[in-house]
Amino acid sequence: MTVEELDQIAISVRQxxxxxxxxxxxxxxxxxxxxxxxxxxxxxxQAAEAAGKKVLIRRTxxxxxxxxxxxxxxxxxxxxxxxxxxxxxGQIVSSLGGAPVAELQCDLNEHFGxxxxxxxxxxxxxxPEKIDDYIARxxxxxxxxxxxxxxxxxVIHRITxxxxxxxxxxxxxxxxxxxxxxxAAGNLKYVVCNGDxxxxxxxxxxxxxxxxxxxxxxxxxxxxxxxxxxxxxxYVRAEYPVAVSRLTTALREAxxxxxxxxxxxxxPFSFDVEIRLGAGAFVxxxxxxxxxxxxxxxxxxxxxxxxPAVSGLWGKPTLINNVETYANIAPIVRNGGxxxxxxxxxxxxxxxxxxxxxxxxxxGLVEVPMGIKLRQIIEDIxxxxxxxxxxxxxxxxxxxxxxIPAELLDVGVSYDALLKMxxxxxxxxxxxxxxxSCMVNVARFFIEFCMTExxxxxxxxxxxxxxxxxxxxxxxxxxxxxxxxxxxxxxxxTVKETSLCGLGQTxxxxxxxxxxxxxxxxxxxxxxxxxxxxxxxxxAAVEVLA
Amino acid sequence: MSKLKVxxxxxxxxxxxxxxxxxxxERLLELAELIEVVYSPLVDxxxxxxxxxxxxxxxxxxxxxDEKKIRKIRAHTRTLIAMGDCxxxxxxxxMRNPIGPEAILERAYIENASAQPQIPCVxxxxxxxxxxPIHEFVKVDVFLPGCPPSAQTFHAALTALINGxxxxxxxxxxxxx
Amino acid sequence: xxxxxxxxxxxxDGHEVSASAGQTILAVARExxxxxxxxxxxxxxSDVGACRLCLVEIAGSNKLMPACxxxxxxxxxxxxxxxxxxxHRRLILEMLFAERNHxxxxxxxxxxxxxxxxxxxxxxxxxxxxxxxxxLPVDVSHERFTADHNRCILCTRCxxxxxxxxxxxxxxxxxxxxxxxVITDLHDEWGKSSCTRCGKCVQVCPTGALFDKSKxxxxxxxxxxxxxxxxxxxxxx
Numbered sequence: 011m012t013v014e015e016l017d018q019i020a021i022s023v024r025q026x027x028x029x030x031x032x033x034x035x036x037x038x039x040x041x042x043x044x045x046x047x048x049x050x051x052x053x054x055x056q057a058a059e060a061a062g063k064k065v066l067i068r069r070t071x072x073x074x075x076x077x078x079x080x081x082x083x084x085x086x087x088x089x090x091x092x093x094x095x096x097x098x099x100g101q102i103v104s105s106l107g108g109a110p111v112a113e114l115q116c117d118l119n120e121h122f123g124x125x126x127x128x129x130x131x132x133x134x135x136x137x138p139e140k141i142d143d144y145i146a147r148x149x150x151x152x153x154x155x156x157x158x159x160x161x162x163x164x165v166i167h168r169i170t171x172x173x174x175x176x177x178x179x180x181x182x183x184x185x186x187x188x189x190x191x192x193x194a195a196g197n198l199k200y201v202v203c204n205g206d207x208x209x210x211x212x213x214x215x216x217x218x219x220x221x222x223x224x225x226x227x228x229x230x231x232x233x234x235x236x237x238x239x240x241x242x243x244x245y246v247r248a249e250y251p252v253a254v255s256r257l258t259t260a261l262r263e264a265x266x267x268x269x270x271x272x273x274x275x276x277x278p279f280s281f282d283v284e285i286r287l288g289a290g291a292f293v294x295x296x297x298x299x300x301x302x303x304x305x306x307x308x309x310x311x312x313x314x315x316x317x318p319a320v321s322g323l324w325g326k327p328t329l330i331n332n333v334e335t336y337a338n339i340a341p342i343v344r345n346g347g348x349x350x351x352x353x354x355x356x357x358x359x360x361x362x363x364x365x366x367x368x369x370x371x372x373x374g375l376v377e378v379p380m381g382i383k384l385r386q387i388i389e390d391i392x393x394x395x396x397x398x399x400x401x402x403x404x405x406x407x408x409x410x411x412x413x414i415p416a417e418l419l420d421v422g423v424s425y426d427a428l429l430k431m432x433x434x435x436x437x438x439x440x441x442x443x444x445x446x447s448c449m450v451n452v453a454r455f456f457i458e459f460c461m462t463e464x465x466x467x468x469x470x471x472x473x474x475x476x477x478x479x480x481x482x483x484x485x486x487x488x489x490x491x492x493x494x495x496x497x498x499x500x501x502x503x504t505v506k507e508t509s510l511c512g513l514g515q516t517x518x519x520x521x522x523x524x525x526x527x528x529x530x531x532x533x534x535x536x537x538x539x540x541x542x543x544x545x546x547x548x549x550a551a552v553e554v555l556a
Numbered sequence: 557m558s559k560l561k562v563x564x565x566x567x568x569x570x571x572x573x574x575x576x577x578x579x580x581x582e583r584l585l586e587l588a589e590l591i592e593v594v595y596s597p598l599v600d601x602x603x604x605x606x607x608x609x610x611x612x613x614x615x616x617x618x619x620x621x622d623e624k625k626i627r628k629i630r631a632h633t634r635t636l637i638a639m640g641d642c643x644x645x646x647x648x649x650x651m652r653n654p655i656g657p658e659a660i661l662e663r664a665y666i667e668n669a670s671a672q673p674q675i676p677c678v679x680x681x682x683x684x685x686x687x688x689p690i691h692e693f694v695k696v697d698v699f700l701p702g703c704p705p706s707a708q709t710f711h712a713a714l715t716a717l718i719n720g721x722x723x724x725x726x727x728x729x730x731x732x733x
Numbered sequence: 734x735x736x737x738x739x740x741x742x743x744x745x746d747g748h749e750v751s752a753s754a755g756q757t758i759l760a761v762a763r764e765x766x767x768x769x770x771x772x773x774x775x776x777x778x779s780d781v782g783a784c785r786l787c788l789v790e791i792a793g794s795n796k797l798m799p800a801c802x803x804x805x806x807x808x809x810x811x812x813x814x815x816x817x818x819x820x821h822r823r824l825i826l827e828m829l830f831a832e833r834n835h836x837x838x839x840x841x842x843x844x845x846x847x848x849x850x851x852x853x854x855x856x857x858x859x860x861x862x863x864x865x866x867x868x869l870p871v872d873v874s875h876e877r878f879t880a881d882h883n884r885c886i887l888c889t890r891c892x893x894x895x896x897x898x899x900x901x902x903x904x905x906x907x908x909x910x911x912x913x914x915v916i917t918d919l920h921d922e923w924g925k926s927s928c929t930r931c932g933k934c935v936q937v938c939p940t941g942a943l944f945d946k947s948k949x950x951x952x953x954x955x956x957x958x959x960x961x962x963x964x965x966x967x968x969x970x
Contacts, residue, residue, distance in 0.1 A: 291909065308906065313782035313802045466887065466906070466913030468783045473828035476911040477862050497861055504824045507797055507817075508785045554620055555657045555683045641838055644859045651836060653866035686866065691859060699858040703838030730853035731830075732837025732844070 011268045011275045013154050016145055023146035030066040032106045033085040034058075035134060039072035039220055040213075040252050041374075046095055047080035053099035054082075061103050071221015073134035074125075076374035078116055083134065092116035120390050121372050126353065128361045129337045130377045133221035138256050141263035144224040150269055152343035153228050156235055157277045160343075165236040166192060169339070171347030173359030178204055178295070178332030179407065179436045180512070181358070181425035187329065190319040191237040194327035199239040201230050202323065202330045203283075204300060205246040205253070208292040209408025210459060212439035214363040215333035217375050219246065219253035222337070223260035227283060229336030231270065232343060234281045237329050242283040245300055249290060257285055292409075292463035296511045297322075297330045299465065310465045311511035332437065334363055355381030358424035362435070368405075368442035369395050378423070385419040388442055399444040403527070407436025409456040409463075410516030412523025413449060432523040434516065448545035449528040450535055454482040456520035464513060471514025474505035478521060485532060488539040488548035495532060499525065560609040560718060563595035564639070565629055567622040568649040568687065569615030572704040573640035574598065577612070579707035587711075590718050606632055610717060612639040612700075616649040617688050621681030630694035635717060638696045641703040641731060643689060650687040657683045700725060702733040709733075743809040752805040759787055759800035762813060769813050770822060770851055773888040774801040775937055777960025778897055784888060786822055786851070789813045797821075822855050831862040832911070833869060834883040835940070841953040842941030848886060849940075865911075872917075874924030877946055878935055880915075885942035887913055891934035898963065903928045 027033065036042075036051045051069055058065040073081045078092035082102065091102065091114040098114060105111045127133075136143035144150070156165055170185025191199060203226060207215040219226060230242045246254050261283055264270040272280045286304050293299045294309040301323050303309035322328025338360060342350045351359050358380040364387065367373045371393030378387060388394065388404060395401045403413040412433030414421075421427050425435050443452065461475040481498045484490040502518035502525075509515045525532060534540050539548055566574060574597060580587065594608060595601045604625075611633040617623050630636055641647035652660045661683075666673045690696060700713055709729045716723040739754035745767050752761040757780075762769050772784035780801040788797040792810035800813070812818070829835075829848060837843050869882040889906065892915060896902040903926050907916045917926035935943045937957045944953055 293909075313799055462910055464910035466908070466910045467781070468785055469825050469828055469832075469886075470785055472887070472910055472913065473832045476865065477828060477831065480863050480865070500820075500824060501862075504821045508788055508821050508825065510782060510785065551685075553685050555685055638859065645830070645836075646864060647836055647838055650864065650866065651834065651839075653864075654834060654868035688864070689859070691861075692863065696859070701858055725858050726853050726856045730837075731835075731849055732840065732846075 011150075011154070013151065013158075016151055016154060019142050020146040020148075023142045027066060029064065031064045033066045033068060034102065035068050035070045035073075035083045035085065037071070037073045037079060037081040037134065038069040039076070039079075039217055041072070041076040042079040042081060043252070045080050049096045050080055050082070050094055050099065053096035054103065057099040057103040063103060063106055065103065065106065068137050069139075070135060071133040071138050072130075072217040072375050074130070074374045074376060075118055075121055075372045077372055078118075078374075082114075084110070090116050090118065118372065121376075121393065124382065124386055124390050125377050126361050126379045127377050128341050128350075128353075129218060129225075129334055129363050130221070130375065131341070132225065133217065133375075136222065138221050138223055139259050141224060141260065141267060144222070148344060149224055149340075150228055152340040153231050153269065154275055156232050156343055157275055157279055162192060162236045162238065165232060165343070168347045169236070169342060172342045172350035173347075173354070173357075174335065174338055174342065174350065175358065175425060176332060177334035177338070177362065177437065179410070179434060181435055184331065184335055187319060187331070188233065188236050190317075191239075191327050191329040194320050196327055197238075198326045199237055200323045200326055200328045201234045201237065201239045201242040202300070202304070202328055203230055203242065203244040203336055204295060204297070204330055204332045205244055205250070206288045206295040206300060207250075207333070207437060208247065208295050208463070209410075209437055209439045211367045211441045212365045212408055212437050214365050214375065214438045216250050216253050218333050218337050218363070219250065220256050223253075223257045224264065225337045225340060226257075226333055227260055227264055227270070229331075229339035230283060231274070231281050232339050233329055233331065233336065235279055237327075239329065240280050240282075242281065243286050243304055243323070244283060245286045245288055245294070245304060247288040247290060254285060254287065261285070291465070292459075293465045293511070293513050296513060299511065300330065301328065310467045311513075313510060334438070353379045355422055355424045357426055362423065362438055364438045364440045366392050366440050366442070368440075369399065369444040369446070370442040371396060380424055381422040383420050383422055384414065387423070387440070388419065392442065395442065395444045399446065401442070402445050402447055403443045403449065403452075405433075405441040405443065405452070405456075405520070406439065407434035407516075407519070408439045409459045410434055410512065410519055411436050411439070412519045413443070413452065413527065414523070415527040432526055433519065446543060446545070448486075448541050448543040449524040449531045450482065450485055450541075451543075451545050453521045453524045454479065454486055457482055457517065460513065460517035464517075468508075468510035468514060470505045471509040471511075471517065474501050474509075475514070475517050477501055478505070478518070482521070485535045486541075486546040486548075487550045488535065488546070489550045490536045492536060495536060559590060559592040561594045561605065561607065562591045563604065563608045563611040563629070563633065564593070564598065565595070565604075565611060565613045565625060566597045567613060567615030567625060567643070567690070568618035569640065569642040570648070571597070571614070573612075573614040573642075576702075576704035576707055577639075577710050580711050581707070583707075583711050587714060591714075604628055604632060608633045610635045610637060610714075612637045613643050613690055614639045616642045616646045617684065617690055617693055618649050619681040619683050623684065623693060626690050626693050635697045636694065637698040637700060637713070637717075638690050639700055640705055641701055644691070644699050644701050645731060646687050646689050647703060650689075653686050657685060698723070698725070700729060701731045702729040703731075705729050705733065741805045741807045741809075743805050743807070743811065745811045746813055754805070756805050757801055758789060758798070758803050758805060758809075758811055761805055762800060762811075767813060769800050770854065771801060772847060772851065772886065772939055773890065775890050775939075775957055775960065777957075777964050778890060778893045778937070781889060781893070784886075785825055788818060788821065790815055790818060819855065823857050826852050826855055826857050827860045827862050829886050830857075830860045831864045833865070833867060833885065836883075840884060840941040841944045841948065842884075842955075845954045846941060847939035869914075872923045873946075874922035875928065875930075875946075876924060877930060878923065878932065879944055879946055880917075880923055881942055881944070882914060883942075884940045885915060886940055887915065888939060889915070890937040890939065891915060891943060894933045894937045894960070898960065899929060899931050899933055901927065901929050901931075904934060
């Protein structure tokens with residue numbers, strides 16, 4: 011495979027597409043499929059045949075505003091339809107060439123207006139199971155450029171220059187990580203893609219893997235070339251069957267096209283990728299636990315150092331990056347580090363994909379430049395909280411993150427700003443809460459999650475989260491005391507400072523941030539036995555034997 | 557100086573702590589110069605006095621009666637001492653917690669009864685679902701662990717409390733001592 | 734003549750000490766009679782850094798490091814017993830006592846239990862956290878030994894000694910979080926497992942969770958000192 015051949019494929023795809031007068035793109039992301047978009051697609055194919063129109067019915071990845079799904083976009087007119095079901099197929103097909111179907115049309119200009127799509131540039135535009143679709147949109151060009159024109163150091167330099175930071179949550183500078191693995195001694199190295207997205211309410215990585223799997227594979231191949239690895243693993247949770255199947259198809263097609271395997275594109279670079287399934291443990295998103303799991307051992311973390319960059323999979327230097335991080339690589343290589351560094355804020359470059367959920371009009375997947383105000387994400391893109399309710403808090407970073415109150419909504423989103431507010435970027439979950447949420451109950455929900463997901467290896471996380479859960483339950487059922495509150499705060503400090511891995515170290519964040527911004531709700535529960543949001547039943551368990 | 561008013565009380569425990577207290581032997585005579593025992597299973601006082609300087613409480617809180625007692629004691633006591641492991645950790649009485657009170661009553665009064673198997677329901681106080689240490693109900697000022705704390709521990713601790721001297725409990729005793 | 738010597742000098746609690754490169758902070762501290770509390774660590778087995786009692790402060794870093802696995806660096810300034818560390822250690826011990834049913838007074842290890850001694854050393858006179866009182870099994874199926882999970886602190890010494898020294902790997906951990914349990918084979922009864930009956934797990938167990946049936950009451954001191962010796966002899970072979 012050469013650049014010319016890639017171009018040839020792209021041309022033939024375009025020629026093929028040109029045979030059609032219209033393209034009807036049907037979102038086949040899990041959210042839309044669960045509402046029947048697969049049946050819709052079949053119905054559209056039949057309707058198009060019956061009408062004798064030249065219509066390309068294409069299945070695509072996530073288009074974004076999931077709460078409006080199933081979504082359909084008709085090109086070249088760029089008309090977006092919402093809540094489409096199989097019964098609408100005839101209407102849509104017959105409208106082609108005429109006026110759009112008014113009652114299905116949705117106007118989300120504001121929703122899309124502030125978004126900048128880098129990671130999601132192809133999602134909604136290509137068939138994720140067709141490698142040629144990806145190639146037609148400049149796919150694998152970056153890999154070929156790297157293999158034929160750049161040195162490994164040159165690649166690392168470009169990534170460093172871009173200012174890209176790990177999108178899995180920690181925000182470690184990607185270029186620095188790559189450089190460390192590249193410099194680590196040893197001939198055998200590994201690259202690993204962390205697709206063990208386990209945060210409640212987060213689905214960025216799933217959508218990328220489902221909607222544009224080749225982008226991840228291309229990013230991994232470039233990384234492997236840069237650090238000197240020849241073997242890669244994608245660690246995906248088994249709860250993502252569609253992602254696994256699309257990745258499997260993508261790997262097969264990439265091998266068939268000679269973009270994976272031995273002597274890729276006639277260069278001495280060899281690289282292949284295996285998929286490993288996670289068995290549903292949140293802690294396996296922590297890199298040392300993930301490594302243990304890939305090796306076939308119990309998924310528990312290990313103290314670092316040594317870092318995986320020096321001693322990872324089977325003791326070899328290992329590069330671990332998140333799905334979204336890899337998804338950023340090809341565009342950075344194609345467009346240059348400076349292009350990427352021009353987007354975003356001072357110390358957080360580029361864009362970030364967020365899974366916007368909760369009490370908000372437009373839930374779904376959004377991609378915004380770093381530095382954008384939280385208010386813009388929630389009010390403009392998300393459409394704000396439903397009428398009759400008021401915004402209370404936004405929870406970022408999943409169970410490891412914190413709840414940010416209304417008065418801080420004008421802060422720009424960046425790794426450092428979120429950390430300063432007592433939350434984290436995390437992988438990009440964003441849960442909006444309104445006045446119907448009790449913040450004590452929210453804290454309890456997240457602590458319960460961490461408690462059940464703690465691996466049990468270190469005492470503070472294993473036992474401390476369980477103790478915090480007991481105390482929060484007491485407060486929620488009206489039996490908590492001010493002593494309990496003090497003990498809760500002590501537990502937060504110890505669990506945060508002494509836990510072995512990130513799970514425990516960040517588990518107290520939802521409690522700490524709600525204590526910081528919504529302390530009055532805790533006090534109301536304790537002193538006045540009242541839940542301001544009316545969520546907690548305040549019913550204590552019967553303590554006396556009847 | 558008037559004598560300090562000392563009370564001792566016995567919740568769900570085996571009385572071993574009281575026995576160990578008595579093991580202070582002749583040192584009790586020295587103590588008697590400084591304290592007056594105003595309420596105790598060891599003396600004949602029916603009502604807990606209104607003002608007590610030091611109360612030593614043995615045993616865990618296992619019944620509604622225990623709970624009532626400990627709250628009353630706390631309300632009328634300046635320095636409350638949790639005496640022994642039952643009062644501090646729940647100890648042996650708390651061993652019923654994992655299986656629950658029904659199972660214990662069943663075993664004691666039905667399975668093992670040789671005559672007239674029945675669970676007592678009058679006179680005896682109702683059991684709490686969970687046996688708990690006293691500090692989960694009221695504020696405790698001093699903890700003297702041990703099963704039982706030794707006579708030496710009692711002597712050293714009481715002497716320090718009466719004279720206002722330093723008290724390093726961990727140097728004296730531990731859980732299970 | 735200049736020779737590359739792999740000797741590091743550092744400061745622990747104000748004492749200037751020397752160490753060889755690659756040594757852990759814990760090893761160096763113990764060589765110099767500076768006590769650091771530990772529970773999961775035991776001389777002769779690999780370290781897992783799980784109990785978090787040996788966390789120490791290192792000047793210039795806000796992050797606490799486990800002394801059992803953190804290696805010495807030239808010029809490092811280590812504090813092993815600050816107020817912050819003491820607070821954390823006490824609370825961690827309280828967590829352990831509240832987690833399962835540790836009834837010292839009726840335990841075979843009363844008087845020679847590492848958990849009990851640590852509580853005394855660290856000044857834990859009572860547990861402020863609510864006791865959890867879980868219902869846990871006691872496995873008496875083995876002809877020689879008993880496993881009482883009420884007393885287990887999940888230090889995994891048994892797991893490691895069985896895998897690393899005996900080479901049998903009968904013990905491992907099942908479940909996760911607060912529900913974790915050490916098990917023999919695939920959660921078979923100990924007596925029906927592939928146990929070699931060597932008894933090493935009993936000797937390294939810091940509490941009364943694993944004990945010898947032939948010993949009664951408090952006549953159950955444990956002798957884990959054979960481990961470093963055994964390792965030494967094996968290396969010599």
